[in-house]
Amino acid sequence: MAAVVGLVVGACSSGGTGRAAGPGDASGWVAAELSEVPEGFIVCEVRENSGQGRVVSYVHAAEGVGDNCEVTVTASTSLDGWSVDEAIALMQQSSTSPVSVTEVDGHPAMLWPMTDEGREYGRQVVWEQAPGLVIHVQDGRYENSTPAATEESVLSLASEVVGMDRARWDDAVAAFTRSYPYGRPAEGSTERPLATGEVEGRTWALSALVPPDTSQAAGFGGVSCLRLRFAGESTGPGCAPSWVVLGGTGFVLGWGAATATPIVRVAPTDTSLQQGDGPALTDLQPPPQVFPVDQAVTVWVGVLPAGTCTVVVGGSPTPELGERQIWLLPGDPGAAACTAA
Numbered sequence: 001m002a003a004v005v006g007l008v009v010g011a012c013s014s015g016g017t018g019r020a021a022g023p024g025d026a027s028g029w030v031a032a033e034l035s036e037v038p039e040g041f042i043v044c045e046v047r048e049n050s051g052q053g054r055v056v057s058y059v060h061a062a063e064g065v066g067d068n069c070e071v072t073v074t075a076s077t078s079l080d081g082w083s084v085d086e087a088i089a090l091m092q093q094s095s096t097s098p099v100s101v102t103e104v105d106g107h108p109a110m111l112w113p114m115t116d117e118g119r120e121y122g123r124q125v126v127w128e129q130a131p132g133l134v135i136h137v138q139d140g141r142y143e144n145s146t147p148a149a150t151e152e153s154v155l156s157l158a159s160e161v162v163g164m165d166r167a168r169w170d171d172a173v174a175a176f177t178r179s180y181p182y183g184r185p186a187e188g189s190t191e192r193p194l195a196t197g198e199v200e201g202r203t204w205a206l207s208a209l210v211p212p213d214t215s216q217a218a219g220f221g222g223v224s225c226l227r228l229r230f231a232g233e234s235t236g237p238g239c240a241p242s243w244v245v246l247g248g249t250g251f252v253l254g255w256g257a258a259t260a261t262p263i264v265r266v267a268p269t270d271t272s273l274q275q276g277d278g279p280a281l282t283d284l285q286p287p288p289q290v291f292p293v294d295q296a297v298t299v300w301v302g303v304l305p306a307g308t309c310t311v312v313v314g315g316s317p318t319p320e321l322g323e324r325q326i327w328l329l330p331g332d333p334g335a336a337a338c339t340a341a
Helices: 084-093 151-159 166-179 335-340
Strands: 033-034 041-049 053-060 070-077 101-105 107-116 119-130 135-140 163-164 190-197 202-210 225-230 244-246 248-258 261-267 289-292 296-302 310-316 324-326
Touching: 033 053, 033 070, 033 324, 041 166, 084 107, 084 119, 101 119, 101 151, 101 310, 107 151, 119 151, 135 151, 151 248, 163 166, 190 225, 190 289, 190 296, 202 296, 225 244, 225 248, 248 261, 248 310
Parallel strands: none
Antiparallel strands: 033 163, 041 053, 053 070, 070 135, 101 107, 107 119, 119 135, 190 202, 202 225, 244 248, 248 296, 261 310, 289 296, 310 324
């Protein structure tokens, strides 16, 4: 229950264009945004995260890009592993969860407060626009330092949500990168080869994107983020997500301390670890390969078995402290099949 209530805390961004798909047709959606940037606001953030989804956020112009986002639209394949119907049923069973049930674009929707240590600061609504496409809108707008969001205001935002196809998403990422260079690899970054490996005779290559000034690096060891190439495909110009499918093969990758060993557990079902006992997870075999970046930092890569739909990442010697579940994103290869499983 707590995982559902606390899902996707904070973020902000958006930007409307004429190329977005209308709310009645979710085919081809990989993300979502508002049809128009709210008056007085600018795009605050455009990013994708395997633990959250694809996020477009907005903020009042006076706040500036990349900080204190107030309105957020997130597209994911599920609500942290739950369907919206399951989440509604669970929330209704909880006497401590103030949830309302409504509709958005004809779909059942769940509406509830945004809270921080018991303090309400906004409203949020979530619905399943199409199988495997869950949209989550958060309204944390303020007026004179006082929370101003209401059920009516967040539903008004929800009514303005439109879809983003892959080309529109790529354009939005590129536009955000130009406006906020710290949101993506720094301009002038170069590739630094880190590691290579093979999958059924085909070579994959992992590299780091290194900014001209390594003090700008958002990652470890003086590098900004990772790029993976395999079978003529790559993770693109931005930072690679934690779970990616290239050439029909799934990879999981990440950073680590030199003293830690990554532990990846997988299952051929798509479900949240919060649901009962969760899926029957098994350790990834062969285990992830670990490669040094410098004396203190490593990167690692694991090849996922065909049909993997749940991935949980931890690390020794205390894997339970940092264990987290990661997800495919809407429109990613395999996401629809996993959602339907």
